[in-house]
Amino acid sequence: MLTKTFGSAVQGVNAYTITIEVVVSQGTSFFVVGLPDNTIKESQQRVEAALKFRGYRMPRTKVVVNMAPADIRKEGSAYDLPIGLGILHASQQLTTERLAEYVIMGELALDGALRPIRGVLPIAIQARKEGFKGFILPRENAQEAAIVNNLDVIPVDTMQEAVDFLEGRQEITPVVIDTRDVFQQAANQYAADFADVQGQENIKRALEIAAAGGHNVIMIGPPGAGKTMLAKRLPSILPALNMQEALESTKIHSVAGKLGANASLINTRPFRSPHHTISDVALVGGGGNPQPGEISLAHNGVLFLDELPEFKRTVLEVMRQPLEERRVTISRAKLSIDFPANFMLIASMNPCPCGYYNHPEKECVCGPGVVQRYLNKVSGPLLDRIDLHVEVTPVTFDQMTETRRAEDSRTIQERVEKARQRQNERFREFPDIHSNAMMPSQMVKDICRIDPAGITLLKTAMERLGLSARAYDRILKVSRTIADLAASEHIQLPHLAEAIQYRSLDREGWAG
Incomplete structure (x- = not known):
């Protein structure tokens, strides 16, 4: 007897429906065909143990499981449940006619219990698109799948519950959530707040400019000056996620298996801070079946690289294209997958190996040329893609003991959102451009026109400070953002002057 159940395969951040055909016929042996990986081939043992534990029998005849289309690679243990139900139906132990109405996914334990899977959100989106009535899946994944409306999300704890539901012996109420209500309840809630930061007003100002214009930032300063603490608070002043951005970020985290059990919609800006020992593939994504890397997990949020010179040179260089194109393309012999990677890069570094070059109190002990060699670990082309270079100085004792509460993140965020609104209006005819x-x-x-006085100021600055040619566009973009924060239609001299000071690493002789 031939039975068909339906599952789904995830490639990139999209899902494709898989038809799982099961035939039980005369003969012996168990075969799984259709480009399955080893995990799927091992499903025979898990399915057989689960069937026996629940009082069913595994056919002692020839069982062929075909996963179509056969030219798409299938990976993972999430096909256990549809294979098991297909075997039951093909061997006439399950008599329901409702199998074709549902996409079914879940990993089986040996006792027939279901374990959570990854990539649920794109699977649910595709199931609704293709007209399936519902989605039968492990209970831990139900909240995530319920983000998709007009689809019956049926949570089950065991294979027996799925059988009873399909045969009509047990009613299971579909999980329903109000996506917008869930999104709004916890939106924009961050544990860290700029109100906790005493002093460092110039750094806060630089991060506000970065948030307002979507600019990349590098902070240079001694150990303990507060670089990491400030970077962790940056998401709290970025504009709140909209529903489209939240769905994009949730899909990526779902595919990567980063959502966790009973998770739903991501409603805060992602903040990713990989260790400097990270590999190229882990940063940009890849693998046999390409998975999203850290830069995609930071999509619509912040990627923080602490101690930038300690990262391998090759790791940093692979970020060049994603920083420009806001996406990363993973190419393999048979397929090419695009992952979104629209993130803000925030980097921090010490000014030298000992950490105290240009320190107001402590003396640098690095030898001649050591500072320049340390800075040269970060290539010019990468620095070219970083708009603001900010020097961080230690906080004084008086600032640390200040009792007056600093400006909170919400107040700063309001100014940032007003500046972004001006940019949205400016770029309304360019759908791919959202910030300066x-x-x-x-x-x-x-767009960044300056008057004759501004041209004179910029020329003088480039000549006297030895600014490089690559600094020119960056200064103009940053000055446009500063003007937006000031609600100014045109770039004024103060805006230009402030932008010029954020090009520390372009100055000749900065490191001696």
Whole structure:
């Protein structure tokens, strides 16, 4: 007898429906065909043990499981449940006619219990798109799948519950959530707040400018100056996620298996801080069946690279294209997958190996040329993609003991959102441009116009400070953002002057 059940395979951040055909016929042996990986081939033992534990029998005849289309690679243990139900139906131990109405996914334990799977959200989206009535899946994944409306999300704890539901012996109420209500309840709630930071007003100002224009930032300063603490608070002043951004981020985390049990919609900006021992593939994504890397997990949020020179050179260089194109393409012999990677890069570093170059009180003990060699670990092309270079100085004792509470994140965020609204209006005819940092060079000349006095100031600064040619566009973009924060239609001299000071690493002789 031929039986068909339906599952799903995830490639990139999209899902594709898989038809699982099961035939029980005369003969012996168990076969799984259709490009399954070893985990799926091992499903025979898990399915057989689960069937026996629940009082069913495993056919002692020839069982062929075909996973179509056969040219798409299938991976993981999430096909255990549809294979098991297909075997039951093909061997006439399950008599329901409702199998074709549902996408079914779940990993089986040996006692027939179900374990959670990854990639549930894109699977649910595809199931609704293809007209399935519902989605039968492990209970731990139900909240995530319920983000998708107009789809019956049926949570089950065991294979027996799925059988009873399909045969009509047990009613299971579909999980329903109000997506917008859930999104709004916990939206924009961050544990860290700028109100906790005493002093460092110039750094807060730089991060506010970065948030307002979507600019990348590098902070240079001695150990203990507060670089990491400030970076962790940056998401709290970024504009709140909208529903589309939340769905994009949730899909990526779902595919990567980072959502956790009973998780639902991501409603705060992601903040990813990988260790400096990370590999190229872990940062940008990849693998046999390509998975999203840290830069994609930071999509719509912040990627923080602490101690930037300690990262391997090759790891840093692979970020060049994603920083420009806001996406990363993983190419393999048979497929090419795009992962979104629209993130803000925040980096921090010590000014030298000992950490005290340019320190106001402690003396640097690094030898001649050591500081420059340390800085050269970060390549010019990567620095070219970082708009603001900020020097961080230690907080004084008086600042640390200040009792007056600092400005909180919500107040700063309101100013950032107003600046972003001006940019949205400016770029309303360009759907791929959402902030000043995303402007191409040809657009900078039209939008970031400066008067003759500003041209004179910029020329003088580039000559006297030895600023590089790559600093020119960056200064104009940052000055445009500063003007947006000031609600100014045109770039004024103070805006330009403030932008110029954020190019520390472009100055000749900065490191001696």
